[in-house]
Structures are given as structure tokens and as C-alpha cells.
Amino acid sequence: MSLLEKGADNTSRWVDDRLGSSNFVRRSLNKVFPDHWSFMLGEICLYTFIILLLSGTYLTFFYDPSVREVIYNGSYVPLKGITMSQAYASALDISFDVRGGLLMRQIHHWAALLFMASIVVHLLRVFFTGAFRKPREMNWVIGSLLLILGILEGFAGYSLPDDLLSGTGLRIAYSIAMSIPVVGTWVAFIAFGGEYPGDSILERLYTVHILLVPGAILGLITFHMMMIWYQKHTQFAGPGRTEENVIGSRFYPVYAAKAGGFFFLVFGVLAALGGLVQINPVWLYGPYDPSQVSAGSQPDWYVGFLDGSTRLMPNWELRALDHTLSFNVLVPTVIMPGLIFTALIFYPWIESFLTKDRKYHNLLDRPRDVPVRTAIGAMALSFYVLLLIAGGNDIVAHIFRVSINSMTYVLRAAIFLVPPLVYVATKRFCLSLQRSDEELVHHGIESGTIRRLPSGEFVEETVPLPVAHRISLTGVESDRPELEGATAHGSSGTPKGAGYGDTHVVDAETGSRGAVSDGPDAHGSASHGMGSDLVGTSSYGNGSHGNGSHTSGSHAGQPHAPAKRRKSRGFFFEHKSPDTTAADAPVERELENTVD
Numbered sequence: 169m170s171l172l173e174k175g176a177d178n179t180s181r182w183v184d185d186r187l188g189s190s191n192f193v194r195r196s197l198n199k200v201f202p203d204h205w206s207f208m209l210g211e212i213c214l215y216t217f218i219i220l221l222l223s224g225t226y227l228t229f230f231y232d233p234s235v236r237e238v239i240y241n242g243s244y245v246p247l248k249g250i251t252m253s254q255a256y257a258s259a260l261d262i263s264f265d266v267r268g269g270l271l272m273r274q275i276h277h278w279a280a281l282l283f284m285a286s287i288v289v290h291l292l293r294v295f296f297t298g299a300f301r302k303p304r305e306m307n308w309v310i311g312s313l314l315l316i317l318g319i320l321e322g323f324a325g326y327s328l329p330d331d332l333l334s335g336t337g338l339r340i341a342y343s344i345a346m347s348i349p350v351v352g353t354w355v356a357f358i359a360f361g362g363e364y365p366g367d368s369i370l371e372r373l374y375t376v377h378i379l380l381v382p383g384a385i386l387g388l389i390t391f392h393m394m395m396i397w398y399q400k401h402t403q404f405a406g407p408g409r410t411e412e413n414v415i416g417s418r419f420y421p422v423y424a425a426k427a428g429g430f431f432f433l434v435f436g437v438l439a440a441l442g443g444l445v446q447i448n449p450v451w452l453y454g455p456y457d458p459s460q461v462s463a464g465s466q467p468d469w470y471v472g473f474l475d476g477s478t479r480l481m482p483n484w485e486l487r488a489l490d491h492t493l494s495f496n497v498l499v500p501t502v503i504m505p506g507l508i509f510t511a512l513i514f515y516p517w518i519e520s521f522l523t524k525d526r527k528y529h530n531l532l533d534r535p536r537d538v539p540v541r542t543a544i545g546a547m548a549l550s551f552y553v554l555l556l557i558a559g560g561n562d563i564v565a566h567i568f569r570v571s572i573n574s575m576t577y578v579l580r581a582a583i584f585l586v587p588p589l590v591y592v593a594t595k596r597f598c599l600s601l602q603r604s605d606e607e608l609v610h611h612g613i614e615s616g617t618i619r620r621l622p623s624g625e626f627v628e629e630t631v632p633l634p635v636a637h638r639i640s641l642t643g644v645e646s647d648r649p650e651l652e653g654a655t656a657h658g659s660s661g662t663p664k665g666a667g668y669g670d671t672h673v674v675d676a677e678t679g680s681r682g683a684v685s686d687g688p689d690a691h692g693s694a695s696h697g698m699g700s701d702l703v704g705t706s707s708y709g710n711g712s713h714g715n716g717s718h719t720s721g722s723h724a725g726q727p728h729a730p731a732k733r734r735k736s737r738g739f740f741f742e743h744k745s746p747d748t749t750a751a752d753a754p755v756e757r758e759l760e761n762t763v764d
């Protein structure tokens with residue numbers, strides 16, 4: 169044993185004698201993480217948050233949140249001699265006079281944008297793959313809170329430099345608070361310390377931005393990670409993957425090395441952006457003056473949808489009993505986001521209520537296999553994008569030389585018409601993707617070779633789908649011995665998929681290998697196909713081929729074996745991915761008949 173190893177051994181024994189932690193550490197290092205590119209999205213959120221903390225800490229050394237008036241005398245000549253707040257002057261100093269200040273400011277701002285973008289994309293991946301289903305609902309809720317806190321944190325940070333643009337944003341925030349019936353004036357006065365702009369808002373926002381919200385985000389991220397650790401990660405269907413195991417790489421060394429490398433990659437990209445691409449040039453906007461708003465004022469993209477909803481809202485007000493109720497601000501900035509975020513937070517329960525699905529899910533859905541959920545997600549996205557476009561309506565109108573009024577009228581109509589259309593189109597698209605999967609599974613891949621049979625008939629030859637591809641499409645595990653290279657799965661913990669060429673590791677903690685695919689929703693459930701617009705009433709929909717009777721005849725060279733379906737669910741979110749046991753001619757004919 170080398171000196172180094174001896175030292176490490178002694179240290180770990182010393183720690184273990186006091187904390188008894190070696191078992192925990194060993195289990196943690198052996199933790200298995202599934203491999204899929206989309207699982208990196210959550211990591212990007214994590215890494216950008218760390219980068220935000222590091223770059224933000226640097227900025228706190230030089231930023232001063234005071235609204236005390238000073239005369240600027242720094243290096244940026246166009247603003248020399250101008251009266252401004254100490255906060256704005258310190259932001260200019262960071263940009264021009266502090267060593268590395270501009271780089272840090274820009275890294276910080278880019279990191280904030282990437283943080284929010286990665287949260288949204290991560291959320292979409294969790295949503296479209298159904299990763300939020302039981303038992304991960306609480307982590308979905310924590311995630312939703314993180315999204316809301318991220319928006320708040322970004323807004324607070326954006327307001328700190330006290331330039332003309334950020335002051336405009338704060339003024340909108342004040343009006344939003346004022347629009348709340350009954351308590352609005354109180355809320356606004358308490359937050360701003362009196363009539364707008366007041367002289368305490370920046371100091372308060374600073375505390376919110378560097379202490380309260382980051383603390384809350386840190387706490388929630390810690391919870392988020394602990395729950396992922398405890399509940400283990402989901403995975404996509406594939407050879408050997410079941411609801412009961414996790415297949416991937418161990419935390420140490422493979423995952424840790426990958427994650428460490430990825431962190432530096434994210435840091436590198438942000439440093440390059442911060443160094444090379446200008447963002448939020450506050451010196452161009454000038455100091456905040458409540459009497460001015462510059463043309464083309466835009467918030468950062470993640471707040472843009474609220475700006476858009478406000479710009480689209482008609483100017484409706486109600487005056488009664490000497491009071492004014494401003495629907496034009498209240499509806500788009502308080503009621504609408506309130507409803508959206510409430511629906512977001514409770515979505516896992518809404519879906520499980522509608523589908524009556526109370527089962528545990530560790531295998532992910534492919535979005536096309538759950539057309540209704542995917543269509544809802546696409547509809548929500550189209551709604552969001554329209555609001556975002558509306559948020560920049562002045563810029564769009566300017567660039568495309570169209571009237572801003574016409575844009576507003578068109579977008580008002582589009583916000584009601586486009587999302588339902590997107591819903592229908594997405595659902596149809598998912599169903600046709602399912603059908604193309606169906607073709608692949610039943611007929612194999614087209615080889616391009618046409619053969620003439622002795623009878624004179626021409627047929628196209630197809631090549632059977634590779635086993636791994638077929639399982640990932642159908643979620644159906646066929647019997648091992650039929651599949652080339654497969655090893656029978658025993659109780660030894662050997663991965664069921666070993667022999668398929670993947671490097672699999674089964675989570676030692678999960679144990680059970682015997683329960684593979686033979687749970688309550690094993691093949692045979694009659695609900696298969698019920699929810700489909702397309703084939704709802706065909707033989708796909710009546711469960712007639714879900715009874716396990718199609719075990720004869722291998723189609724298109726596919727290995728045939730009594731296969732077991734992974735899942736079956738009710739009407740609303742029906743999973744209709746192809747069932748290999750249904751690969752016989754009558755069913756195909758039924759499907760062809762349903763083509764519209």
C-alpha cells in the first residue's frame with residue numbers, strides 16, 4: 169500500500185469511527201444513474217445556479233444598493249457629470265473600473281438567462297416524459313416553486329442597476345401590486361416603503377436578491393436532489409430496463425467524471441459568452457428617471473410573457489363606490505399567471521385524477537405514446553410563445569413594418585385560436601408517429617429490395633428491427649432465450665439486458681429481479697387503445713388483441729415470444745405504442761381501414 173493510499177485509508181477510518189459514514193458513502197458512490205442526454209438538462213440548472221452564486225458573490229463586493237444621489241465621475245465619458253443614484257454609479261464602476269467587473273456582470277447575466285432557460289427545458293422534459301408521476305409529484309412541486317423563485321430572483325437582480333430600463337420594470341411591478349383589489353395599495357406601499365419610487369426599494373430588493381431568494385432556492389434544490397437520490401432516477405424503456413431497476417453508470421467514477429466535466433463545459437460556455445457577447449449594457453440606457461420610458465423597453469425573456477399578456481389585454485376598468493378596479497392589469501399579471509402556476513403545481517394530481525392512474529412509474533413515457541398530455545404541453549407552449557411575441561410587439565412591428573394595432577388585434581384572436589389548433593395538430597401528429605412505429609415493429613425496416621415471388625407477386629423485403637430498438641418502441645420485454653445474446657435473468661443481480669451489448673449496471677439497492685413485467689398491468693389488459701381518436705373503435709380499441717392469444721407466427725422476421733405489456737391506462741392518456749403480440753394479419757387490416 170502506497171503512502172497516499174495509507175493516508176486515505178487512515179483518514180476514512182478516522183471519519184468512520186466518528187460518523188459511521190462509510191456505509192453511506194459506499195452506497196452513494198455505487199449509486200446508478202441512467203444515461204440519456206435529456207437528464208443533463210437538470211444538471212445545467214444546477215451548474216448555472218452554482219455559477220450564479222460565484223459570479224454574484226464577486227459583484228456584491230462592488231455593488232452599492234443606495235439610491236443616494238451622486239455625480240458620476242468614472243471612466244465612462246458620456247455620463248460624466250450626470251446626477252444618478254449611487255446604485256447606478258456602482259454598476260457603471262463594475263462595468264468600467266473594477267478589474268474583471270464587466271466580465272463577471274456579463275457572466276452573471278448570461279448565467280441567469282441560461283438558468284431560467286434550462287429550468288424551463290428541464291421542466292418540459294419532465295412533463296413530456298411523465299417523470300412527474302407517482303412517486304415524484306413532490307419533486308414536481310418543488311421544481312415548480314424553483315421556477316417561480318427563479319423568475320422572482322431574475323426580476324430582482326434585473327432591477328438592481330437602477331438604469332432606465334430596470335426602473336421601468338420596477339414601475340410595472342408597483343402597478344401590478346396596486347391593481348390587487350382591497351389590499352393592493354397597502355402591498356405596494358409596504359414593498360416600496362411609500363409612494364413610487366420611494367427610497368428603500370433597491371435596498372430591499374438587494375436583500376431579497378442576494379439572501380432570501382437564493383437561500384430559498386438553495387434549500388429547495390437540496391431537497392430536490394435528496395429526493396432524486398432517494399427515489400432514484402427514471403429511465404426510458406430499453407433492454408433489461410424495468411419499473412424495478414435502474415440501469416446506467418455508477419456515480420463513481422463514471423457519472424462523477426462526466427458531471428464534473430460537464431460543469432466545466434457549462435462554465436466555459438458562460439465565460440465565453442460573458443467575455444465576448446455584450447448583455448444588458450446599462451451605460452447605454454442612462455440613469456433611471458421616473459418621468460421617462462425609452463422606446464423598445466423589454467424585460468428579460470422569462471418575464472416577457474407577462475408583459476405580452478398586459479399588452480394584449482383590452483383597457484377594461486370598473487369604477488364602483490368611488491373605487492377603480494383595473495382588470496387591464498389585474499387579469500394579465502395577477503389572475504392569469506396565478507391560474508397558470510396553480511395548474512402547473514397541481515398538474516400531477518390533475519392528470520392522475522383524470523386517468524385514474526395511481527401506479528408507481530419509474531419507466532418514462534415517450535411523448536407520442538401519451539398524445540393528450542403531449543398535446544396539452546404543446547398547446548401551453550404555443551400560448552406562451554404568443555404571449556412572448558406580444559411582449560415584443562413594438563419591436564416586431566418595427567422590424568416587419570406592420571402596424572402595432574393590427575399586431576395586437578391579430579394576437580388577441582390568435583391567443584384563443586392557435587392553442588386549440590396546436591392541441592389537435594399535436595395529437596394527430598403523435599397518433600401518426602405511433603402508427604409509423606407500428607409499421608416498424610410489425611414490418612421491420614424497409615430494405616429497398618423488391619422480390620418477385622413464384623406466383624408473380626412483388627413483395628418488398630424488410631429487415632427486422634434491432635431488438636433494443638424494438639423494446640424501446642414498445643416497452644415490451646420478450647422472453648430472453650429468443651433474443652440473440654440474451655442471458656437468462658436470475659437472482660444474482662445480473663442485469664436482464666446483459667448481453668445486448670450495452671454496459672449495464674443494476675442498482676444494487678433495487679434488488680428484485682423477479683418482478684419484471686409481470687405486474688398488475690401485464691399484457692392482457694383490456695383498456696389498450698381506448699383513448700385513441702384514430703383507432704378508438706377499431707380492434708385496437710376493444711382490447712381484443714390484448715388477451716395474449718396472438719402467440720403464433722413471427723411477423724417480418726421479428727422474434728416472437730409471449731410478450732408482456734409494460735403499461736395500460738385509461739381513456740384520457742392512452743398509451744398505444746405497438747404491441748408485438750398483436751402482430752398478425754387481421755389486426756393489420758383493421759389498422760389500415762382506420763387510416764383517414
Ligand code: HEM
Pocket residue numbers: 206207208209210211213214217287288290291294299300304307308309310311312313314315389392396400401402403
Ligand atoms: C433550480 C432549478 C432546478 C434544478 C437545479 C433541478 C435539478 C435537477 C436535476 C439535476 C435532476 C436530475 C437530472 C434530470 O432528470 O434532469 C432533476 C430531476 C427532476 N426535476 Fe429538477 N431541477 C430544477 C427545476 C425543476 C423544475 C422547474 C421541475 C418541474 C416543475 C423539476 C422537476 C424534476 C423532477 C420531477 C425530477 C425527477 C425526474 C426523473 O427522475 O426523471 N425540476 N432536477
